[in-house]
Amino acid sequence: MKSFELNNKQLIPAVGFGTFLIPNNGPTYDAVLAALKAGYRHIDTAAGYMNESDVGKAIKDSGIDRSEIYITSKLWLQDYGYENAKKGIETSLRLLDVDYIDLYLLHQPYGDYLGAWKALEEAVQEGKIRSIGISNVTVNLWNKFKDGMTIMPVVNQVEFNPFTQQKELRKVMDEHQIRLEAWYPLGHGNKDLLENEIISQLAQKYHKNAGQIILRWIYQEGVISLPKSTNPKRMKGNIDIFDFELTEDEMKAIQSLDTGKGTHNPDDLSNETRLMGLKIHD
Numbered sequence: 001m002k003s004f005e006l007n008n009k010q011l012i013p014a015v016g017f018g019t020f021l022i023p024n025n026g027p028t029y030d031a032v033l034a035a036l037k038a039g040y041r042h043i044d045t046a047a048g049y050m051n052e053s054d055v056g057k058a059i060k061d062s063g064i065d066r067s068e069i070y071i072t073s074k075l076w077l078q079d080y081g082y083e084n085a086k087k088g089i090e091t092s093l094r095l096l097d098v099d100y101i102d103l104y105l106l107h108q109p110y111g112d113y114l115g116a117w118k119a120l121e122e123a124v125q126e127g128k129i130r131s132i133g134i135s136n137v138t139v140n141l142w143n144k145f146k147d148g149m150t151i152m153p154v155v156n157q158v159e160f161n162p163f164t165q166q167k168e169l170r171k172v173m174d175e176h177q178i179r180l181e182a183w184y185p186l187g188h189g190n191k192d193l194l195e196n197e198i199i200s201q202l203a204q205k206y207h208k209n210a211g212q213i214i215l216r217w218i219y220q221e222g223v224i225s226l227p228k229s230t231n232p233k234r235m236k237g238n239i240d241i242f243d244f245e246l247t248e249d250e251m252k253a254i255q256s257l258d259t260g261k262g263t264h265n266p267d268d269l270s271n272e273t274r275l276m277g278l279k280i281h282d
């Protein structure tokens, strides 16, 4: 597995296994164990996915040394604010059953964001978290929060795929060497994307499937991807992308597919109201 360097000099595996929408108490355990068997060494979960305990159990039962696995989790909005965030971090450590988390993100950019960020910064000083980052942060929201941060985020995890390329956001993130991480890297199974003509032709040329072409393109863009699959064959295939290289023209051809839009707009106030109302515990 190839890695990227982050702005704090730490390394992150370029492709991770995403666990959004996989239920706890079995399905996440099975999926993560299968992903680790398939060769993944980077697992992305979140308090808000409510499956951290299955992730932790699968990692333990895999028999792979903790130090070889990169774990990302995220703090949910309900636990924002300095005091709540300190408790939220402890809860993630307990559910994952680990003594440190490699990367911890603020999941959504609302509420007492900077209070929570301060707690994350302290957890880095205390060795409980190795790197901290942000998620779903647009240029507007970045401008709102950035001056209150002492430690710069290492990543911004956002929707990213050939149809949603976040070009403006990338320019701003690049100024701070904040790397993008892609959720919905395969467009969440969007057929228009997976059956796109340009991508299909490249799949034929390189004897790969459409998902592998997209994930290779994301890798060559310097973006970390978090593909999700419950199909063991595709799971394995999605990390088998390091034995070929897209040419500059092929990269450009995929760049031309950008629509400038995604399925989720964090600047939309109705999203803020909806997400602030989602509770994950009493």
Ligand code: A2P
Binding pocket: 018, 183, 184, 185, 186, 187, 188, 189, 190, 194, 209, 210, 211, 212, 226, 227, 228, 229, 230, 231, 234, 235, 237, 238
């Ligand atoms: P499945 O679980 O049957 O493999 P995203 O990661 O963008 O959210 O996309 C996940 C969706 O894409 C799932 O529906 C998954 O289905 C499907 N998928 C995962 N890998 C591939 C692939 N290589 N080719 C086509 N579809 C894929």
